[in-house]
Amino acid sequence: MNVLDILGGTLITVGVFFIVMAAIGLVRLADVYSRLSAVTKAATLGVVLVLGGAFCLEPSWKSFFVVGLAAFLQFFTAPVGGFALGRAAYRAGSPLAPQTQYDELDDAIRATSREP
Protein backbone atom coordinates (compact mmCIF):
# COMPACT_ATOMS: atom_id res chain seq x y z
CA MET A 1 0.00 0.00 0.00
CA ASN A 2 1.46 3.33 -0.98
CA VAL A 3 0.01 6.82 -0.88
CA LEU A 4 -1.45 6.58 -4.41
CA ASP A 5 -3.32 3.37 -3.57
CA ILE A 6 -4.90 4.97 -0.53
CA LEU A 7 -5.77 8.16 -2.45
CA GLY A 8 -7.21 6.14 -5.34
CA GLY A 9 -9.33 3.97 -3.04
CA THR A 10 -10.60 7.03 -1.17
CA LEU A 11 -11.54 8.88 -4.38
CA ILE A 12 -13.41 5.84 -5.72
CA THR A 13 -15.27 5.39 -2.41
CA VAL A 14 -16.33 9.04 -2.31
CA GLY A 15 -17.31 8.91 -6.00
CA VAL A 16 -19.45 5.82 -5.46
CA PHE A 17 -21.07 7.56 -2.47
CA PHE A 18 -22.19 10.44 -4.72
CA ILE A 19 -23.49 8.03 -7.39
CA VAL A 20 -25.54 6.18 -4.73
CA MET A 21 -26.89 9.56 -3.50
CA ALA A 22 -27.90 10.39 -7.08
CA ALA A 23 -29.72 7.07 -7.38
CA ILE A 24 -31.60 7.56 -4.09
CA GLY A 25 -32.36 11.16 -5.09
CA LEU A 26 -33.84 9.97 -8.36
CA VAL A 27 -36.42 8.00 -6.38
CA ARG A 28 -36.99 10.34 -3.44
CA LEU A 29 -37.03 13.90 -4.82
CA ALA A 30 -40.26 15.70 -5.54
CA ASP A 31 -40.38 16.57 -9.23
CA VAL A 32 -38.72 16.04 -12.62
CA TYR A 33 -36.46 19.07 -12.27
CA SER A 34 -35.05 18.20 -8.85
CA ARG A 35 -34.52 14.61 -9.95
CA LEU A 36 -32.68 15.78 -13.05
CA SER A 37 -30.54 17.97 -10.80
CA ALA A 38 -29.61 14.98 -8.65
CA VAL A 39 -28.80 12.69 -11.55
CA THR A 40 -26.90 15.02 -13.86
CA LYS A 41 -24.78 16.67 -11.16
CA ALA A 42 -24.17 14.24 -8.32
CA ALA A 43 -23.58 11.46 -10.85
CA THR A 44 -21.16 13.66 -12.83
CA LEU A 45 -19.13 14.44 -9.73
CA GLY A 46 -19.22 10.77 -8.75
CA VAL A 47 -18.05 9.51 -12.14
CA VAL A 48 -15.23 12.07 -12.29
CA LEU A 49 -14.06 11.13 -8.77
CA VAL A 50 -14.09 7.43 -9.70
CA LEU A 51 -12.06 8.25 -12.83
CA GLY A 52 -9.57 10.21 -10.74
CA GLY A 53 -9.30 7.27 -8.36
CA ALA A 54 -8.73 4.85 -11.24
CA PHE A 55 -5.92 7.09 -12.48
CA CYS A 56 -4.28 7.06 -9.03
CA LEU A 57 -4.32 3.24 -9.05
CA GLU A 58 -2.87 3.00 -12.59
CA PRO A 59 -0.74 6.12 -13.03
CA SER A 60 0.65 6.41 -16.57
CA TRP A 61 0.50 8.90 -19.44
CA LYS A 62 -1.89 6.64 -21.31
CA SER A 63 -4.39 6.50 -18.45
CA PHE A 64 -3.87 10.23 -17.88
CA PHE A 65 -5.14 10.97 -21.38
CA VAL A 66 -7.94 8.40 -21.28
CA VAL A 67 -9.17 9.58 -17.87
CA GLY A 68 -8.76 13.24 -18.88
CA LEU A 69 -10.81 12.73 -22.03
CA ALA A 70 -13.54 10.81 -20.19
CA ALA A 71 -13.77 13.50 -17.45
CA PHE A 72 -13.82 16.30 -20.06
CA LEU A 73 -16.63 14.62 -22.01
CA GLN A 74 -18.59 13.97 -18.82
CA PHE A 75 -18.29 17.62 -17.74
CA PHE A 76 -19.41 18.93 -21.12
CA THR A 77 -22.17 16.48 -22.01
CA ALA A 78 -23.95 16.05 -18.65
CA PRO A 79 -25.15 19.69 -18.29
CA VAL A 80 -26.24 19.81 -21.95
CA GLY A 81 -28.27 16.62 -21.44
CA GLY A 82 -29.78 17.97 -18.23
CA PHE A 83 -30.64 21.25 -19.95
CA ALA A 84 -32.29 19.49 -22.90
CA LEU A 85 -34.34 17.17 -20.65
CA GLY A 86 -35.34 19.99 -18.29
CA ARG A 87 -36.46 22.19 -21.17
CA ALA A 88 -38.36 19.32 -22.81
CA ALA A 89 -40.05 18.48 -19.48
CA TYR A 90 -41.12 22.10 -19.00
CA ARG A 91 -42.50 22.39 -22.53
CA ALA A 92 -44.37 19.11 -22.10
CA GLY A 93 -46.00 20.64 -18.99
CA SER A 94 -44.46 18.35 -16.40
CA PRO A 95 -45.78 19.58 -13.04
CA LEU A 96 -43.55 21.37 -10.54
CA ALA A 97 -43.39 20.12 -6.94
CA PRO A 98 -46.17 21.54 -4.72
CA GLN A 99 -43.52 23.30 -2.57
CA THR A 100 -42.43 25.37 -5.56
CA GLN A 101 -42.52 29.05 -4.65
CA TYR A 102 -41.75 30.90 -7.85
CA ASP A 103 -42.14 30.25 -11.54
CA GLU A 104 -40.87 33.35 -13.28
CA LEU A 105 -40.66 31.45 -16.56
CA ASP A 106 -44.43 30.90 -16.44
CA ASP A 107 -44.88 34.61 -15.63
CA ALA A 108 -42.76 35.52 -18.65
CA ILE A 109 -44.66 33.15 -20.93
CA ARG A 110 -48.00 34.56 -19.75
CA ALA A 111 -46.72 38.09 -20.31
CA THR A 112 -45.83 37.42 -23.93
CA SER A 113 -48.29 34.52 -24.48
CA ARG A 114 -45.73 32.78 -26.64
CA GLU A 115 -43.75 29.56 -26.33
CA PRO A 116 -40.33 29.90 -24.64
Next chain:
Amino acid sequence: MLSRIGAELLRVVRLVGFGAFFAYELLVASLQVAWDVITPRSRLSPGIVAISMQSTTPAEMTLMANLISLTPGTLSLTINEDQSMLYVHGMYVGSADEFRHTLHVFERRMLSAVRTHNRPGGAS
Protein backbone atom coordinates in the same frame (compact mmCIF):
# COMPACT_ATOMS: atom_id res chain seq x y z
CA MET B 1 6.05 42.97 -24.01
CA LEU B 2 6.69 42.34 -20.33
CA SER B 3 3.34 43.79 -19.36
CA ARG B 4 1.63 41.51 -21.87
CA ILE B 5 3.27 38.47 -20.34
CA GLY B 6 2.22 39.78 -16.94
CA ALA B 7 -1.37 40.22 -18.13
CA GLU B 8 -1.48 36.71 -19.58
CA LEU B 9 -0.03 35.32 -16.37
CA LEU B 10 -2.63 37.17 -14.33
CA ARG B 11 -5.32 35.69 -16.56
CA VAL B 12 -4.04 32.15 -15.98
CA VAL B 13 -3.98 32.81 -12.22
CA ARG B 14 -7.59 34.09 -12.35
CA LEU B 15 -8.69 31.05 -14.40
CA VAL B 16 -7.09 28.62 -11.95
CA GLY B 17 -8.57 30.57 -9.04
CA PHE B 18 -12.02 30.38 -10.58
CA GLY B 19 -11.53 26.65 -11.21
CA ALA B 20 -10.72 26.10 -7.54
CA PHE B 21 -13.67 28.26 -6.46
CA PHE B 22 -16.01 26.31 -8.73
CA ALA B 23 -14.68 22.93 -7.52
CA TYR B 24 -15.38 24.03 -3.95
CA GLU B 25 -18.92 25.20 -4.84
CA LEU B 26 -19.53 21.89 -6.61
CA LEU B 27 -18.50 19.90 -3.55
CA VAL B 28 -20.57 22.00 -1.10
CA ALA B 29 -23.66 21.83 -3.30
CA SER B 30 -23.25 18.07 -3.82
CA LEU B 31 -23.04 17.49 -0.08
CA GLN B 32 -26.13 19.67 0.46
CA VAL B 33 -28.15 17.66 -2.05
CA ALA B 34 -26.77 14.37 -0.64
CA TRP B 35 -27.76 15.42 2.90
CA ASP B 36 -31.25 16.35 1.76
CA VAL B 37 -31.61 13.01 -0.02
CA ILE B 38 -30.60 10.82 2.95
CA THR B 39 -32.40 12.70 5.74
CA PRO B 40 -36.13 11.97 5.97
CA ARG B 41 -37.36 15.57 6.17
CA SER B 42 -37.03 17.44 2.88
CA ARG B 43 -35.85 21.04 3.00
CA LEU B 44 -36.72 21.44 -0.65
CA SER B 45 -37.93 24.94 -1.58
CA PRO B 46 -37.76 24.92 -5.36
CA GLY B 47 -38.50 27.70 -7.82
CA ILE B 48 -37.81 28.95 -11.32
CA VAL B 49 -36.07 32.32 -11.35
CA ALA B 50 -35.35 34.68 -14.26
CA ILE B 51 -31.81 36.01 -14.29
CA SER B 52 -30.64 38.88 -16.47
CA MET B 53 -27.34 37.87 -18.04
CA GLN B 54 -24.23 40.01 -18.25
CA SER B 55 -22.68 37.51 -20.67
CA THR B 56 -22.75 38.83 -24.23
CA THR B 57 -21.11 36.29 -26.56
CA PRO B 58 -22.60 32.85 -27.27
CA ALA B 59 -19.51 31.20 -25.74
CA GLU B 60 -19.94 33.10 -22.47
CA MET B 61 -23.67 32.31 -22.34
CA THR B 62 -23.03 28.62 -23.01
CA LEU B 63 -20.39 28.49 -20.30
CA MET B 64 -22.68 30.26 -17.82
CA ALA B 65 -25.64 27.95 -18.55
CA ASN B 66 -23.44 24.85 -18.36
CA LEU B 67 -21.74 25.83 -15.11
CA ILE B 68 -25.14 26.50 -13.53
CA SER B 69 -26.38 23.11 -14.73
CA LEU B 70 -23.23 21.42 -13.40
CA THR B 71 -23.78 22.76 -9.89
CA PRO B 72 -26.09 20.42 -7.95
CA GLY B 73 -29.41 22.01 -7.06
CA THR B 74 -29.53 24.43 -9.98
CA LEU B 75 -30.57 23.66 -13.55
CA SER B 76 -30.68 26.00 -16.54
CA LEU B 77 -34.02 25.57 -18.29
CA THR B 78 -34.11 28.05 -21.16
CA ILE B 79 -33.07 31.44 -22.52
CA ASN B 80 -35.54 34.04 -23.77
CA GLU B 81 -35.72 35.14 -27.39
CA ASP B 82 -33.45 38.19 -27.24
CA GLN B 83 -30.95 36.15 -25.18
CA SER B 84 -30.91 38.50 -22.21
CA MET B 85 -32.60 36.32 -19.59
CA LEU B 86 -31.68 32.88 -18.33
CA TYR B 87 -34.38 30.82 -16.57
CA VAL B 88 -32.91 28.69 -13.80
CA HIS B 89 -34.62 26.04 -11.70
CA GLY B 90 -33.20 25.95 -8.17
CA MET B 91 -33.91 23.32 -5.53
CA TYR B 92 -33.16 25.60 -2.57
CA VAL B 93 -34.22 29.03 -3.74
CA GLY B 94 -35.50 30.55 -0.50
CA SER B 95 -35.93 34.13 -1.69
CA ALA B 96 -35.91 34.75 -5.44
CA ASP B 97 -33.90 37.96 -5.08
CA GLU B 98 -31.27 36.29 -2.91
CA PHE B 99 -30.92 33.48 -5.46
CA ARG B 100 -30.62 36.03 -8.28
CA HIS B 101 -27.94 37.89 -6.36
CA THR B 102 -25.89 34.70 -5.77
CA LEU B 103 -25.95 33.86 -9.46
CA HIS B 104 -25.06 37.43 -10.47
CA VAL B 105 -22.00 37.32 -8.22
CA PHE B 106 -21.10 33.93 -9.68
CA GLU B 107 -21.44 35.25 -13.25
CA ARG B 108 -19.23 38.27 -12.50
CA ARG B 109 -16.52 35.99 -11.14
CA MET B 110 -16.79 33.74 -14.19
CA LEU B 111 -16.63 36.63 -16.65
CA SER B 112 -13.63 38.25 -14.99
CA ALA B 113 -11.88 34.86 -15.19
CA VAL B 114 -12.55 34.17 -18.88
CA ARG B 115 -12.66 37.62 -20.51
CA THR B 116 -9.55 38.90 -22.25
CA HIS B 117 -9.68 42.67 -21.95
CA ASN B 118 -5.97 43.13 -22.51
CA ARG B 119 -5.73 41.47 -25.91
CA PRO B 120 -4.86 43.89 -28.75
CA GLY B 121 -7.96 44.38 -30.89
CA GLY B 122 -10.14 43.22 -28.03
CA ALA B 123 -10.99 39.92 -29.75
CA SER B 124 -11.96 37.21 -27.32
